[in-house]
Amino acid sequence: MTEQIQVEKDGFAERGPAQHPDVEGVVIRRVQSIAIIGAGTMGTGIAIAALDAGFHVLLLEREKEALEQGERRIGDHYATRVSKGKISASLSQEQLARLQGSIDWQLLARIDLVIEAVFEDLAVKQDVFRRLDGLLRPGSILASNTSYLDLDKIASATFRPSDVVGLHFFSPANVMRLVEVVGGAATAPEVLATAVHFAKRMGKLPVIAGNAFGFIGNRVYSAYRRQCEFxxxxxxxxxxxxxxxxxxxxxxxxxxxxxxxxxxxxxxxxxxxxxxxxxxxxxxxxxxxxxxxxxxxxxxxxxxxxxxxxxxxxxxxxxxxxxxxxxxxxxARPSRPLADEEIQRRALLAMANEAALLLAEGVAQRPDDVDVVLVNGFGFPKREGGPVCWARKRGQEALENDIGWLASRSGPGFVRGNLTYLWKGED
Missing domain, CATH: 1.10.1040.50 (N-(1-d-carboxylethyl)-l-norvaline Dehydrogenase; domain 2)
Incomplete structure (x- = not known):
């Protein structure tokens, strides 16, 4: 049964991932201690979210200066919250007391879940995972915060690809609710289920995505941005x-x-x-x-x-x-004045078409997942329900004609999606 988290008046629903076949009924691993690799903006944002959720957090860096900058950023965050009356000074002290910063990676031996949040470069991430492989105990989970890189290539740097999962947080990670939980080819079901459970313990909204370029959100947004560049x-x-x-x-x-x-x-x-x-x-x-x-x-x-x-x-x-x-x-393309209505229509149709493509590929399991990601992670107007909800309102026949028109405007390389997938799972 799907766990319904929230339903808006316009019919837009945020749904939990419990229905996903890869996590239903799966016994999860225990996660009590977590570590975050990388004390930059994303790493410290994830750390704050974890501290707010009651976790003890080990924040690791390679260089002392980078670590100190990250710790200062976290301290400034809580100081600002106190000064604005958002939290008490005692609560701030309690949360900061659960943070340990270090450049000693040997401390990872006691960690249940490590989240890598380093520079978005495949070689850099593989180097980190190669190092983690020799430090973490058996059964620990290795998570990457990559936003578009191939998770299987990251996992290939380890001898335990079944323990690797994607946890794509959105910036600022301590504010944004959405987390894409990405399963690789070898990710064990209990690892995927544990990652989902962990995200929910942090008060996040997890959506499971398959391992493909950009996962759900960046894949659809890239198509949108590309159309806007046209x-x-x-x-x-x-x-x-x-x-x-x-x-x-x-x-x-x-x-x-x-x-x-x-x-x-x-x-x-x-x-x-x-x-x-x-x-x-x-x-x-x-x-x-x-x-x-x-x-x-x-x-x-x-x-x-x-x-x-x-x-x-x-x-x-x-x-x-x-x-x-x-x-x-x-x-050598002819230039012409473009009406705002055409700009809106083409940008939104590009999103809907890309949603159909990734649903057909199994990157997203349900049309609702696409809408949840785009509304919560990319600022799609909530009143419209998401790109799939917007597309469905046009009706399938009209939408087919619209996508044909979009293809004629987009030129070579445009791949037309099977729009029936946008109605997948509907009664």
Missing amino acids: LLEEGAYPEQVDAALEAFGFAMGPFAVADMSGLDIAWRMRKSQAATRDPDARYVDIPDRLCELGRLGKKTLAGYYLYEAGSRERKVDLLVTELIDRARSES
């Missing part, structure tokens, strides 16, 4: 695309989000895929050109927009306008 090549500018999607209900448009996250993250991902990319598929290099100019988003005070230090305001930059105009002329 729109830049065809006549829109970042500020128009962002405004149109914010008018639909997104908290931030895709280019504002890219600036906030850092353009180098997606750039690094695209470069890693370059060798396997279909050479005939449509590819927009506008984001690459920005990165090559050192415009990596808010952290460099320039990306798709210009920023001032300490300000959230984004300003249109004529340099970006000129760069886009130049890219358009070189692409």
